[in-house]
Amino acid sequence: xxxxxxxxxxxxxxxxxxxxxxxxxxxxxxxxxxxxxxxxxxxxxxxxxxxxxxxxxxxxxxxxxxxxxxxxxxxxxxxxxxxxxxxxxxxxxxxxxxxxxxxxxxxxxxxxxxxxxxxxxxxxxxxxxxxxxxxxxxxxxxxxxxxxxxxxxxxxxxxxxxxxxxxxxxxxxxxxxxxxxxxxxxxxxxxxxxxxxxxxxxxxxxxxxxxxxxxxxxxxxxxxxxxxxxxxxxxxxxxxxxxxxxxxxxxxxxxxxxxxxxxxxxxxxxxxxxxxxxxxxxxxxxxxxxxxxxxxxxxxxxxxxxxxxxxxxxxxxxxxxxxxxxxxxxxxxxxxxxxxxxxxxxxxxxxxxxxxxxxxxxxxxxxxxxxxxxxxxxxxxxxxxxxxxxxxxxxxxxxxxxxxxxxxxxxxxxxxxxxxxxxxxxxxxxxxxxxxxxxxxxxxxxxxxxxxxxxxxxxxxxxxxxxx
Ligand SMILES: *Cc1c(COP(=O)(O)O)cnc(C)c1O
Numbered sequence: 356x357x358x359x360x361x362x363x364x365x366x367x368x369x370x371x372x373x374x375x376x377x378x379x380x381x382x383x384x385x386x387x388x389x390x391x392x393x394x395x396x397x398x399x400x401x402x403x404x405x406x407x408x409x410x411x412x413x414x415x416x417x418x419x420x421x422x423x424x425x426x427x428x429x430x431x432x433x434x435x436x437x438x439x440x441x442x443x444x445x446x447x448x449x450x451x452x453x454x455x456x457x458x459x460x461x462x463x464x465x466x467x468x469x470x471x472x473x474x475x476x477x478x479x480x481x482x483x484x485x486x487x488x489x490x491x492x493x494x495x496x497x498x499x500x501x502x503x504x505x506x507x508x509x510x511x512x513x514x515x516x517x518x519x520x521x522x523x524x525x526x527x528x529x530x531x532x533x534x535x536x537x538x539x540x541x542x543x544x545x546x547x548x549x550x551x552x553x554x555x556x557x558x559x560x561x562x563x564x565x566x567x568x569x570x571x572x573x574x575x576x577x578x579x580x581x582x583x584x585x586x587x588x589x590x591x592x593x594x595x596x597x598x599x600x601x602x603x604x605x606x607x608x609x610x611x612x613x614x615x616x617x618x619x620x621x622x623x624x625x626x627x628x629x630x631x632x633x634x635x636x637x638x639x640x641x642x643x644x645x646x647x648x649x650x651x652x653x654x655x656x657x658x659x660x661x662x663x664x665x666x667x668x669x670x671x672x673x674x675x676x677x678x679x680x681x682x683x684x685x686x687x688x689x690x691x692x693x694x695x696x697x698x699x700x701x702x703x704x705x706x707x708x709x710x711x712x713x714x715x716x717x718x719x720x721x722x723x724x725x726x727x728x729x730x731x732x733x734x735x736x737x738x739x740x741x742x743x744x745x746x747x748x749x750x751x752x753x754x755x756x757x758x759x760x761x762x763x764x765x766x767x768x769x770x771x772x773x774x775x776x777x778x779x780x781x782x783x784x785x786x787x788x789x790x791x792x793x794x795x796x797x798x799x800x801x802x803x804x805x806x807x808x809x810x811x812x813x814x815x816x817x818x819x820x821x822x823x
Contacts, residue, residue: 364407367415371396374420383425387432395427396420439787440808444762444800446712447617447651447752451789454650454752455708455805459696460689467688474684487672489687493694494662497620498634498645502668504661504677505649505690510540511680512646512659513614517549517577519674520610520644520667524576525554529562529595531588532581536616536753542581551576561593564603571607578604580642582632584616584753601641610643610667617651617754618660620697621704626714629758634662643667649686651752654709655693656686712802713750717761720748723801724763727809731765734817739769746793748802766796769820780819788815 374396378384384392399420406412441451456464477484487504494503506512517526526546533555535541546553554575556566567578578600597613604611615632624630631652637645644667649658659680661671671677682690696703704710724743731741744766747759769777777797781788788811791798799812 361407364413364415365404368400368403368407369417369420371400374400374417374424377417377421378424381421381425383421384428387428391428391431392424395424395431398427399423437786439789440805440811441803442788442790442799442812444746444748444760444764444791444798444802445751446709446748446760446803447750447754448803449752453657454654456656456689457654457693457696457707459692459706460655463688463692464685468685472684474687485672486682486684486687489691490694493691494660497694497697498638498662500634500638500645500662501665502663504668504672505682505687506659506661506677506680507682507686508657509614509616509646509648509651509659510536510545512661514545514549515659515671515674515676515680516612516644516646516661516667517546517551517579518676519671520612521576522550524551525570525572525574526551526577526579527554527556527567527570527575528579528581529557529566530555530559531557531562531592531594532579532583534581534583534586536584542614560588560591562595563593564595564599567595567600567603571609575607575609578609578611580611580613582614582616582618584756587756597637597640597642604643611641612644612646612663613637613642615645615647617653617752618645618647619652619754621700621710623652623713623755626704627716628713629755631754638662644671649690649693652709652713652754653693654707656689658682658686658690708805713760715760715802717763720762720764720801723804724765727765727799727801727804727812730809730813731767731816734813734820736817736821737770738816738820739767739771742766742768742796744796744798746798746800748800760802762800762802764801765799766793767799767816768796771820771823777819780822781815784815784819786811786815788812 371393378392403412403415441448447453474486475484490505491503506515533542543553554570556562556570580597580600601611615634615637618634619631620634622630622633634645634647642663644661644663646659646661649655649660693707696706704714728741728743744764746762746764748762750758774792774795774797778790778792781790
């Protein structure tokens with residue numbers, strides 16, 4: 356369109372007030388807050404103006420403007436953080452929110468959030484208390500540690516511990532443990548942000564005690580061990596046990612810290628899984644400080660837990676950075692309720708969703724898969740090929756690297772669309788169903804599908820398959 360032809364079009368664009376007036380008589384806008392309405396109208400008119408200038412639009416009509424405004428309002432009024440169905444089989448899926456909270460944790464959040472609490476009041480003395488008191492004793496009981504503190508997350512716990520114990524000193528770490536956890540947590544970066552100087556020792560696959568010993572200078576402030584949470588080095592490897600490092604630390608008066616990542620409080624080898632390091636093992640080995648996540652294998656809320664020797668934890672509590680990383684009361688409520696369950700391991704494994712899903716037997720997944728398949732077979736209209744397949748779920752969340760959990764899944768080869776199109780449309784549904792594609796089949800993994808969600812999957816599938 357020649358430039359002179361655009362001018363009348365631009366001039367004919369109605370003003371915000373005019374469109375606002377029109378929305379008054381339109382039911383679609385009856386409950387839209389004015390602020391949302393005005394922003395949406397502005398956005399739509401701006402976009403139209405751009406489209407006219409770029410020759411993408413050569414006519415303007417009011418109905419179109421109102422329809423676009425309604426769509427924009429709808430989009431703005433839809434909550435952004437939404438619950439969805441995790442049919443991927445990845446139990447601790449960081450992108451999908453990691454651990455699901457147990458019932459006790461949910462109830463406790465509700466109780467503490469709706470009322471005043473003794474968050475920082477010592478009721479016995481009437482004086483100010485510390486928020487960590489709610490969980491410190493419990494964590495010590497469960498791990499054998501002398502003292503404990505919980506903060507915002509494990510990345511924060513590592514930052515805080517390093518900053519407290521080793522600021523302006525050299526921290527000795529094996530090259531095989533300079534890990535990246537994803538989502539921008541890299542051990543060397545956290546170390547420099549905490550004011551420590553990284554001293555790498557050993558090689559990627561092999562590090563010996565003498566490597567640590569030879570690295571010791573007058574500037575050495577800490578030996579750090581980092582658990583290889585999300586990868587595994589296999590073959591010709593060697594690493595130094597925590598006990599040996601603790602003993603070397605004693606000789607040189609150097610404290611030892613271990614970042615366990617997703618440390619656990621239960622021994623998974625009792626449930627047919629490989630043994631992940633127990634927090635109590637690291638405490639017993641004599642580490643001065645051990646850090647781990649609240650929402651990985653522990654199955655609680657996002658938190659970072661620091662346990663260790665009394666003296667080290669006291670120093671951490673006194674660090675001003677602690678205030679910036681402090682745990683909030685809702686998290687604390689969830690954490691306390693979750694930790695309480697660990698006093699009876701049977702209950703913990705039954706009631707903490709993460710533990711329940713990880714320890715779910717193959718037989719149980721067979722039962723669940725059969726029941727899901729049956730529900731899907733009741734869908735009206737042409738569906739495609741529904742079948743059972745013995746595949747693997749994954750623990751995820753930087754735990755049990757390389758471990759596969761044998762699981763019977765339900766697979767679907769849709770009749771009328773590609774598997775990729777099905778996956779996309781299920782993902783864009785409300786609620787979103789997130790699943791995986793394997794061997795050109797849409798795979799629904801019962802291990803992470805929560806009880807009651809089978810019917811949501813089936814009704815969503817019915818809608819998606821019925822829409823051309
Ligand atoms: C996951 C992980 C972290 C970070 O923990 P967040 O709770 O996610 O902050 C740090 N270190 C290791 C080894 C981890 O596996």
